[in-house]
Amino acid sequence: MSRTNRKILAAVVVFVLAGAYLAYNGARSSMAYYLTVGELLDRAAGMRNADVRLSGLVSAGSIARDAIAGTLAFDVTDGTRRLPVRYQGVVPDAFKDGAEVVVEGRFDGQTFTAARLFAKCPSKFEPEDEGEDA
Amino acid sequence: MDVVAMVLLVGVVGAIILTPLFRRSGFVSLAGPPAPGGQAGRKTADALADLAFDHATGKLTDDDYAALRSKVAAAPAASAAPLSLPAEVVDPLEAEIRAARRLRRSCAGCGTALPQAARFCPACGTPVEGRR
Amino acid sequence: MSEIGALAVVMAFVVSTYGTVMPLHSGLRAVYANALLLGVASTAFLYALLTRDFGNAYVAGYSSRDLGFWYTLSVFWAGQAGSLLFWAAVLAAFSALAVWRLGRLRELIPYAAATLMGTSAFFTMLLTFVSSPFARLPVAPADGAGLNPLLQNAGMFFHPPTQYLGFVGTAVPFAFAVAALVTRHLDDEWIRATRRWTLAAWFFLSWGLIFGMMWAYVELGWGGFWAWDPVENAALLPWLTATAFLHSVMIQEKRDLLKVWNVVLIILTYVLALFGTFLTRSGVLSSVHAFATSSIGPLFFLFILLVLGMSFGLLLTRLGALRSQGELDSLVSRESGFLFNNLIFIGAAFAVFIGTVFPILSEAVSGMKISVGPPFFNQINVPIGLTLLVLMGVCPLLAWRKASPGHLLRSLAVPGVTAVAGAVALLAAGIRQGTALAALTLCVFVTAAIIQDVHRGAMVRRGHGETYAVALGRLVARNPRRYGGYVVHLGIILLFAGMAGSAFGTERDAVLARGQTVTVNQYTLRYEGGGTYTRGERIITEATLTVFENGRLLTIMRPQRNVHTGRDEQAMTEVAIRTTPREDLYVILAGMGDDGRVNLRVIINPLMMWMWIGAGVLTLGTLIAFWPQAAAAAQTRSRRLAEAA
Numbered sequence: 001m002s003r004t005n006r007k008i009l010a011a012v013v014v015f016v017l018a019g020a021y022l023a024y025n026g027a028r029s030s031m032a033y034y035l036t037v038g039e040l041l042d043r044a045a046g047m048r049n050a051d052v053r054l055s056g057l058v059s060a061g062s063i064a065r066d067a068i069a070g071t072l073a074f075d076v077t078d079g080t081r082r083l084p085v086r087y088q089g090v091v092p093d094a095f096k097d098g099a100e101v102v103v104e105g106r107f108d109g110q111t112f113t114a115a116r117l118f119a120k121c122p123s124k125f126e127p128e129d130e131g132e133d134a
Numbered sequence: 135m136d137v138v139a140m141v142l143l144v145g146v147v148g149a150i151i152l153t154p155l156f157r158r159s160g161f162v163s164l165a166g167p168p169a170p171g172g173q174a175g176r177k178t179a180d181a182l183a184d185l186a187f188d189h190a191t192g193k194l195t196d197d198d199y200a201a202l203r204s205k206v207a208a209a210p211a212a213s214a215a216p217l218s219l220p221a222e223v224v225d226p227l228e229a230e231i232r233a234a235r236r237l238r239r240s241c242a243g244c245g246t247a248l249p250q251a252a253r254f255c256p257a258c259g260t261p262v263e264g265r266r
Numbered sequence: 267m268s269e270i271g272a273l274a275v276v277m278a279f280v281v282s283t284y285g286t287v288m289p290l291h292s293g294l295r296a297v298y299a300n301a302l303l304l305g306v307a308s309t310a311f312l313y314a315l316l317t318r319d320f321g322n323a324y325v326a327g328y329s330s331r332d333l334g335f336w337y338t339l340s341v342f343w344a345g346q347a348g349s350l351l352f353w354a355a356v357l358a359a360f361s362a363l364a365v366w367r368l369g370r371l372r373e374l375i376p377y378a379a380a381t382l383m384g385t386s387a388f389f390t391m392l393l394t395f396v397s398s399p400f401a402r403l404p405v406a407p408a409d410g411a412g413l414n415p416l417l418q419n420a421g422m423f424f425h426p427p428t429q430y431l432g433f434v435g436t437a438v439p440f441a442f443a444v445a446a447l448v449t450r451h452l453d454d455e456w457i458r459a460t461r462r463w464t465l466a467a468w469f470f471l472s473w474g475l476i477f478g479m480m481w482a483y484v485e486l487g488w489g490g491f492w493a494w495d496p497v498e499n500a501a502l503l504p505w506l507t508a509t510a511f512l513h514s515v516m517i518q519e520k521r522d523l524l525k526v527w528n529v530v531l532i533i534l535t536y537v538l539a540l541f542g543t544f545l546t547r548s549g550v551l552s553s554v555h556a557f558a559t560s561s562i563g564p565l566f567f568l569f570i571l572l573v574l575g576m577s578f579g580l581l582l583t584r585l586g587a588l589r590s591q592g593e594l595d596s597l598v599s600r601e602s603g604f605l606f607n608n609l610i611f612i613g614a615a616f617a618v619f620i621g622t623v624f625p626i627l628s629e630a631v632s633g634m635k636i637s638v639g640p641p642f643f644n645q646i647n648v649p650i651g652l653t654l655l656v657l658m659g660v661c662p663l664l665a666w667r668k669a670s671p672g673h674l675l676r677s678l679a680v681p682g683v684t685a686v687a688g689a690v691a692l693l694a695a696g697i698r699q700g701t702a703l704a705a706l707t708l709c710v711f712v713t714a715a716i717i718q719d720v721h722r723g724a725m726v727r728r729g730h731g732e733t734y735a736v737a738l739g740r741l742v743a744r745n746p747r748r749y750g751g752y753v754v755h756l757g758i759i760l761l762f763a764g765m766a767g768s769a770f771g772t773e774r775d776a777v778l779a780r781g782q783t784v785t786v787n788q789y790t791l792r793y794e795g796g797g798t799y800t801r802g803e804r805i806i807t808e809a810t811l812t813v814f815e816n817g818r819l820l821t822i823m824r825p826q827r828n829v830h831t832g833r834d835e836q837a838m839t840e841v842a843i844r845t846t847p848r849e850d851l852y853v854i855l856a857g858m859g860d861d862g863r864v865n866l867r868v869i870i871n872p873l874m875m876w877m878w879i880g881a882g883v884l885t886l887g888t889l890i891a892f893w894p895q896a897a898a899a900a901q902t903r904s905r906r907l908a909e910a911a
Contacts, residue, residue: 002593004596005594015609015610019613023645026646027621027642031642032638032639034637035634066857066859068859068864090856093416093836093837096835139270143277146302147303154290184520185667190729191722193663193665194673195672195673198668198670
């Protein structure tokens with residue numbers, strides 16, 4: 001291999017390794033299990049302190065909001081099972097009965113405490129909406 | 135009304151698509167005009183112009199510029215566009231040329247090595263047997 | 267009318283299939299017929315929309331009697347069947363245009379047309395058998411369901427069509443690449459012919475992303491403009507490879523290098539465009555259930571695999587012929603700069619792709635779905651962005667083939683010093699955040715480098731006796747691609763600067779009773795009062811805030827939280843934004859209690875305005891790059907400079 005090509009290969013290898021390291025770091029700090037309600041309830045014991053992204057639908061009629069305190073409580077369901085969620089922060093517009101939601105946070109066995117809340121309109125191909133805790 | 139429109143649509147589309155099939159020259163000619171021969175020359179001129187511009191805008195020392203310049207000017211037209219004929223036409227031709235080159239013949243009369251297309255020996259004038 | 271539309275779609279499917287297998291003159295005619303048919307279908311569809319034909323299931327599902335004209339138009343691409351029709355129609359139009367304009371490439375055109383028609387056959391197949399925009403309801407309802415209010419805004423009007431123009435636009439260079447591979451015309455003919463197509467597709471992909479960011483920032487109202495959402499990533503991926511492709515082809519044109527790269531890049535770009543279309547349709551990432559309910563998901567997936575497999579298979583058989591004769595002269599040269607550019611963009615695309623499909627991958631491997639969040643994407647892409655900035659600054663200063671190191675360092679001197687001065691100024695302005703400081707300093711560096719290179723070029727021309735202004739004008743006219751590219755880079759720099767601003771913003775939540783204030787940085791916001799009133803279908807809850815800056819009255823802001831009554835209740839936040847070149851003051855009304863107290867989120871977003879200015883500069887640069895080169899003069903320049911040297 002010519003000298004130039006070898007130098008280029010060396011530079012490429014450095015880049016790739018740097019990139020892989022950054023990716024690994026980034027992945028580790030933000031990895032979370034992506035589960036449905038049923039899956040989380042089944043594995044509840046092992047998920048005590050794990051970061052989880054829980055997806056499901058907002059149970060109709062379960063929404064309780066305190067506009068001033070900024071707290072939100074609702075049940076998330078996968079159609080058959082449900083569990084309660086607590087969230088503090090800005091609530092996205094798409095959030096309402098029946099909306100698809102993804103909450104990020106932790107499950108203590110009883111309640112899911114959400115740090116972030118994403119909501120999507122019930123019908124397909126409509127924009128996703130996001131809310132965040134401060 | 136709708137039915138009329140639909141029939142019209144089918145008719146128009148059919149006409150658009152099927153008429154070429156009934157014409158003599160129904161096929162797109164695959165061997166188009168060959169690319170202008172000046173391709174290689176143009177590329178070299180462009181490369182030299184680029185180098186001159188790089189030099190003028192202070193990216194190259196005079197020595198480096200001179201070295202690169204002679205390199206570019208001397209480069210064979212390897213980067214020229216290949217013949218604008220499709221492979222199916224060119225490949226068999228090339229194969230023939232290669233095969234022909236491999237054959238070397240000597241004159242029956244004087245024994246001199248004969249050039250490929252020769253019909254008479256250039257040394258003694260004896261006519262050559264065999265291929266035209 | 268609906269029957270005509272439905273017939274047109276079915277005929278388009280037949281004609282597209284015909285066009286795929288008959289790459290002869292009749293097959294080319296099929297391209298035009300296909301465009302005609304999809305034009306008819308689109309017209310019929312628009313007619314159904316505008317005449318409120320609620321017997322049409324799609325029209326009933328997405329529009330309503332009281333929907334305004336422009337929003338009714340946007341219903342075209344609001345739902346699945348309509349957006350597929352839009353895709354197919356744009357593809358048909360582009361295919362016809364390409365065949366018409368590039369018909370002179372007699373050897374390539376049959377296969378390019380066949381490729382385009384193959385794609386069209388797939389989409390029209392979906393439209394005919396899976397998701398028809400002309401499906402009728404057994405009984406026409408009196409009124410339609412209406413368009414989701416979240417979609418009733420400018421963002422949703424501009425963003426999808428622009429995005430589709432970008433996605434579909436990549437099909438043309440792809441088709442010609444395939445044709446080049448098939449016919450073994452492996453020189454740069456296909457690249458030069460489709461250069462403007464690539465540029466246009468890239469432009470639309472860029473604006474698709476920009477519109478998306480604008481819409482997220484202004485309408486969705488959570489304070490940011492990008493969340494590394496799978497749907498966002500789906501639009502970003504083809505943009506990344508398209509940008510790499512756009513640069514990389516220059517190397518093939520000049521030096522006949524990176525040929526394999528270029529073919530790989532265009533294949534990836536097109537496949538990622540299909541993938542992006544697929545992701546936004548099938549919901550595969552958010553929920554496996556949604557994926558399986560409609561057959562469109564698996565069909566799309568199969569089609570993508572087919573395209574990928576066939577393209578790369580074709581590439582493999584031509585690999586030997588594609589290998590370059592030449593090689594890179596030096597590590598320090600413009601060519602190697604472009605090579606690194608390719609690697610960086612591919613790296614970014616790879617990282618974003620992996621992060622996006624991580625749940626699917628991890629499920630395949632470990633049985634559990636694991637997803638990654640914004641920190642993953644940011645950790646990879648912020649350094650990549652910074653590296654790109656460095657490249658943008660250094661590459662124009664590199665000579666072709668082999669740069670003289672000493673001269674390179676000399677060229678870097680002025681931009682370098684300017685950058686340092688910039689850094690000092692930034693520190694003095696109070697910007698301490700590391701990444702933002704690095705990014706903004708590099709922005710200064712690149713701007714200085716570009717200005718220096720343009721200036722030097724103009725000075726060279728001045729040596730021929732022209733005035734500076736004329737020299738500058740002629741410089742750009744002789745090489746609009748290069749200088750248009752510089753302007754685009756300036757636009758990108760402004761976009762990066764705007765993004766860098768988001769690294770050092772501020773956010774504060776507050777609950778205020780009437781008369782109470784909250785202070786964020788130099789702003790003080792006082793809650794004057796608020797209330798609820800009705801306007802048409804909307805119940806508007808509004809808070810009035812007086813804003814002071816350092817004690818001086820600045821303005822009044824009125825963030826709202828609305829509810830659209832109608833079939834479903836739909837909440838809509840209307841944020842209040844005050845924009846200055848320095849920063850945006852962004853206020854969200856999170857909620858209003860019965861006692862009249864309000865829950866506010868106040869966000870300071872530095873430098874946001876520069877993003878939108880950057881978008882404009884990018885557009886200007888693209889227009890310049892589109893411009894034809896002053897031809898005869900270019901030859902004279904080539905000759906003259908070659909002789910003079």
